[in-house]
Amino acid sequence: MIKAYSYIRMSTEQQLKGDSLRRQKELSANYAKLKNWELIESIEGRDLADIGISALHSKNATEGALGTFLTAIKEGRVVTGSVLLVENLDRLSRASALTAFNQFSSILEAGIEIVTLSDKKHYTKESVNSNFSDLFISIGIMFRSNEESEIKSKRLKAAWENKRNAAQQKPITRCRPAWLDYDERSKKFLPLKKRVEIVKLIFEMCISTCGLYGIARYLNESHVPVFGRGKFWHRSYIKKIICNRSVLGEFQPMTTENNIRKYIGESINNYYPQIIKEDTFLLANAALVQRNKADKGRKGKSFSNIFTGLVYCGACGSKMTLKNRGMPPKGGKSLCCTNKQVSAGCMMPEWKLAEFENILFKHLREINFSSLISGEKNPLATLEEQQRVLQEKKNNREMNIERILTTIENEDLIDRAKKELILRMNQYVSECENLSKLIEDSAQKIQQEKDITIYFESVNMNNFLDLSKNKEDDYYTRSAIHQLLVKTIKKITLLQEVEKYPYEYDEDDKEIISFRAKYQFYRNENLSSFVENKDFLRFALPFRRYITVKYTTGEERQIWCGDDTSHLGNWSLGGAYMQYNL
Ligand SMILES: [Zn+2]
Known part of the structure; x- marks a missing residue:
């Protein structure tokens, strides 16, 4: 043996x-x-x-x-x-x-x-x-x-x-959900009464048809103290609570592998005190899934917002996300400040997506979109040059390895020399591995760049808007445009000046001139008689709104939404136009 x-x-x-x-x-x-x-x-x-x-x-x-x-x-x-x-x-x-x-x-x-x-x-x-x-x-x-x-x-x-495996009875870790405390003397978890009440409330609200936003809004508006360090209740945190099986007393050991959290083995029952009944837990989670499905159905599979991830609220700095407000003209898609959605203190009103897109696309056409891209040092050429350098380096290392191998095999070397060579070769091998990875990365980047360039050439920028409009359901086209935008634009910020009082308007104000010019009905009307009227206030809103666009090239542009009134009749006045039969 x-x-x-x-x-x-x-x-x-x-x-x-x-x-x-x-x-x-x-x-x-x-x-x-x-x-x-x-x-x-x-x-x-x-x-x-x-x-x-x-x-x-x-x-x-x-x-x-x-x-x-x-x-x-x-x-x-x-x-x-x-x-x-x-x-x-x-x-x-x-x-x-x-x-x-x-x-x-x-x-x-x-x-x-x-x-x-x-x-x-x-x-x-x-x-x-x-x-x-x-x-x-x-x-x-x-x-x-x-x-x-x-x-x-x-x-x-x-x-x-x-x-x-060894310690099923006594706590393995003091890690615990936010509604529990750990008592050092008894080595037991104890519920924090007030927080448990809040968790119960969250479950009840979720079951009784109130979505995550609704719950967050309610908690923020009623000034319910947040668990942990955050300032406000956020949708994601509430979702975490509703999906967290530790409310049932279960504990799931986790590990991190390649930066991904993973379960280890089965969960342990009766590890924490149970604070929610299983029925309640299941009902709340079912409600969550159902509501989620309904949401998705409404949005459809199309790439609704081609500005995803680029648009920020100028008032508080949060992201603006897309909300569907039902059928136009009253409803439709709007950009909303995420902070405002959870009543976390921002006052930024919603921006209609269509209006925003119109203004932005008009701007993009005017500034000659393509010049912005080519103004940059051609990224494709740079990438290809980098890749050639990497490949050259790798070839060189491979040649060295080959040379050392031949030397070791054919020459009669003393041990020390042999070992020195082996050491050096070892270094080349690991360098080669690293270079291969870099080359692979760069090949991927080059492919992306080529895809975008091809797409860019195939799309006439003047038809940009029409394309994205006509192909509202074409996920591929819209996501390609999105990619293009992300490459060009770093950040879009939406801003709105504070409201003007009626007495602050003057005959030579832009919005007054435009309003009179556009609608004959008001042409000879006294100033004070219409500045308080709803139609005018809606018309004047864009004059207080502006957008800043920061490009990846470092350039920054400001667009006053009121500067362009050619399309106002289509969207800003909307119903009013019909109402007065102008
Ligand atoms: Zn905001």
């Missing part, structure tokens, strides 16, 4: 806390069993484990258990054909790659096989000689910090799973 020596190392206390011993032992035992090897955990009366002995300066190989093992090899007390089991190569050595390499080769030279349990790789003298790039790539990887952190997070996850 082949003897499999399991070597374990833990460098710091942290790893001990992190459950390293149990995990490393388990890995070795499982693998030995799988291979039908005899598992050996000690040598010459000494545990094959270095706890608290660092491998950074090879202390484990001189003073530690690994040292004992290496001496035993040297003196022929380990049978040829035995196996050394380690979790990773970094268990053996964390010294420089050169030292690490020496150590590995001395073990392999003695006819001992090394198995790394994390990736199930087998290293023998033969395998390394025939395919040595394999080994130094492995060594290289070992020193790469990102791999390092990945390994660490895997370890943490295992520790967490173990903790969770």
Whole structure:
């Protein structure tokens, strides 16, 4: 039976806390069993484990258990054909790659096989000689910090799973939802009465047909204190509460993998005090889903707002988002300040999407949209140039690797020279990997740029508005326009001056002149007789409104909505025009 020596190392206390011993032992035992090897955990009366002995300066190989093992090899007390089991190569050595390499080769030279349990790789003298790039790539990887952190997070996850299995009764973590407190003495979670009442209210409101916005608005208007640090109740936070199973007392352990939060195992029941009945929870969540569906149905699949993410409220700085207010002319799509929607203190009135689009497109046509783009240094050319440079670098590195390989294979080199070369090659290999990634990224960017350019050329800018209008349901077209806008415009801010009092108007004010010019009915009318009338107030609104557009080129333009009155008859006066039959 082949003897499999399991070597374990833990460098710091942290790893001990992190459950390293149990995990490393388990890995070795499982693998030995799988291979039908005899598992050996000690040598010459000494545990094959270095706890608290660092491998950074090879202390484990001189003073530690690994040292004992290496001496035993040297003196022929380990049978040829035995196996050394380690979790990773970094268990053996964390010294420089050169030292690490020496150590590995001395073990392999003695006819001992090394198995790394994390990736199930087998290293023998033969395998390394025939395919040595394999080994130094492995060594290289070992020193790469990102791999390092990945390994660490895997370890943490295992520790967490173990903790969770072991401690079902007492709290694993003091982490708790905002409506609970943790009592240090009794080691129990206690409900915060007032907050529990608020959570109950949220559930009730959700069931009794009030949407997330409605709930947020109600809580803000009634000055219900916010949980946590925020100033106001926001839709997303309320949604989180309604969907959070900890109201039922459940606890779901989570982990973070590649920046994505993930569940680990089943949730634990009766972990927190239950504050919402299951029926209530289910009803509220069902209501949420239904309302969500209704919302989506109304918006349709079209790309409604091609200015998504670009439009901000000038009064408070929040984003303006699209709201559907039902059938035009009274309703229709409007841009609303998100802050105002939840009654969080902003007074910005809604802007009709159609009006906003009209003004903005007119402006975009006038300033010669295409000149703005080409005014920039041609991004496609720059990108392609960058890519050529990267490719050139990569070719160079590959050539170097090839050259080193040939040298090692053909020349009769002394060991030291060989190792130096291997080291250098190792560096080139990792540089190549990085360059490949960069080239891939840049290829993607170039493709995007080309797509946009092709689209841009195919669209006559003068038909821009018509296109987006006619193809209101064409998701592709509208999203392409959106992309184009995002490339050109950094930020659009909507602003409105405070209301003018009737006595502030004068005969030579722009809005008065325009109003008189546009509507004969008022031409000879006394000024004071119409400045208070609704039609005029609606007509005059755009004269107080303006839009600032900041371009990616750094240019900034201001557009006064009242400067252009040619289209007012179509939208601003709307119903009034019909009413007076002008
Ligand atoms: Zn606002």
